[in-house]
Amino acid sequence: MASHRRPKQPSRTRVTVLTATAAAAVALTSQAAQADPKPTKKEVKAKVDKLYEEAENATEKFNGVKEKQDKLEKQVGDLQDKVARGQGELNELRNGLGSMATAQYRTGGIDPSVQLMLSSDPDSYLDKASTLDQLSTKQAEALRKIADKQRTLKQQRQEASTKLEELAETRKTLAGNKKEIQGKLSKAQALLNSLTAKERAALAAAEAERANRASSRADLGNALPSSQRAGAAFSAAQSKIGSPYVWGATGPSSFDCSGLTSWAYSQAGVSLPRTSQSQANAGQRISSQSALKKGDLVLFYGDLHHIGLYAGNGQILHAPKPGASVRYESINNMPFQFGVRV
Structure with missing residues (x-):
């Protein structure tokens, strides 16, 4: 005789597990959909x-x-x-x-008085x-x-x-x-x-164009150096335009920011401290940009971690950052703090 019993219903525990699993799958799908897109x-x-x-x-x-x-x-x-x-x-x-x-x-270690008595001379x-x-x-x-x-x-x-x-x-x-x-x-x-090869090439080309434009079209005006040694230091730095930034480097083929300024002044017979913070105390401080002269040191950022040389007409000459080369740049591209006349 055929059985007419009702099919066994799933247990409450099994339903709960299935429901939780489904909810987790939905959550993961939702998270994937809402994940941060690839940065531009x-x-x-x-x-x-x-x-x-x-x-x-x-x-x-x-x-x-x-x-x-x-x-x-x-x-x-x-x-x-x-x-x-x-x-x-x-x-x-x-x-x-x-x-x-x-x-x-x-x-001999004989007592002097005894030796005197025994002596024939x-x-x-x-x-x-x-x-x-x-x-x-x-x-x-x-x-x-x-x-x-x-x-x-x-x-x-x-x-x-x-x-x-x-x-x-x-x-x-x-x-x-x-x-x-x-x-x-x-x-x-x-x-x-994380960028495509095309995007990386575009960034590199833009950086190269910026460097070439800054160096070839820089209008330095008629600014004069504050001294013969400042002029000599600036000329030395100019000869290194295009040299790569390398951290910890002091020349003569690569530089970091303070490496360039210390090397440039060494060519003028002046010894500067190694770091930008120490070079900030190497001479007379100039608080106004309008008072800067060619060859003056120029300090940037509140902690003075970047330094360059004033080039004239609102331009500086510096070793900018990793991946870039020694070049001219507007003094207004970074937070100016003060200048130093060595």
């Missing part, structure tokens, strides 16, 4: 430019720490040389003291006794010199040890700065790689 070429460029600016900021920090490392390495080297020379001098003093002790021992003994007194005086002086040299060596070794610890911390900081810079540049490159 303009948006990518804005993000890349921001990363480049941050990388340049980190570069100036790197430059400052690198300068400190170089100074510490020299100080440690000088201290180690002093310690080595001092140890050599100490060894000579000890050898001299040993020679004197040996000579004194060879004269008192005058000869008195000469020997006088020599012994001189040896004792020399020994005392040698011991004093040895003690002084030991104290000096101890101080120098302690100073060298402190400098070595500071150098180790500085190198650690330097590695962190380097990692930060490389990280930002890598992010920028990843963003650029």
Whole structure:
């Protein structure tokens, strides 16, 4: 006989699971539909430019720490040389003291009064006794010199040890700065790689056109340098137009911003500090753009992480950013802070 029982209804638990699964699928589909669209070429460029600016900021920090490392390495080297020379001098003093002790021992250790009584020639003994007194005086002086040299060596070794610890911390900081810079540049490159080959080529062409236009059509007016050395520095920087920006570079074939200014002034016989923040204190500050003269240093951004040379007629000459080359640019393209006349 055929069965007429009603089919078994799905359990409430099973219905709940199926409903939840369906809801999750709908949510995922909705999220996919609402996901952020691929950034446009303009948006990518804005993000890349921001990363480049941050990388340049980190570069100036790197430059400052690198300068400190170089100074510490020299100080440690000088201290180690002093310690080595001092140890050599100490060894000579000890050898001299040993020679004197040996000579004194060879004269005999008999009590002077007994030796005088036994001597058949008192005058000869008195000469020997006088020599012994001189040896004792020399020994005392040698011991004093040895003690002084030991104290000096101890101080120098302690100073060298402190400098070595500071150098180790500085190198650690330097590695962190380097990692930060490389990280930002890598992010920028990843963003650029998200564009099509055609879009990347368009951005590169636009950057090249901007550089060529800025350098070939720059109207510098009739601005005169504030001094012969400022003029010489500016001429040196002009000779590097088209050289690539490379973080940490100080020339002669590539530069970062402060690397260009320090190199340019070095060609004029002027030594500038390594970083833009330090160069900001290298001369007389000029607060007004209208008072700037050719060759003056020009500082940008609140933290002074970018620097260039005033070129005249509202133009600067600088190493702009990663991916760009030394070129002229309007002073108004960045937040001007002040100028410095070296």
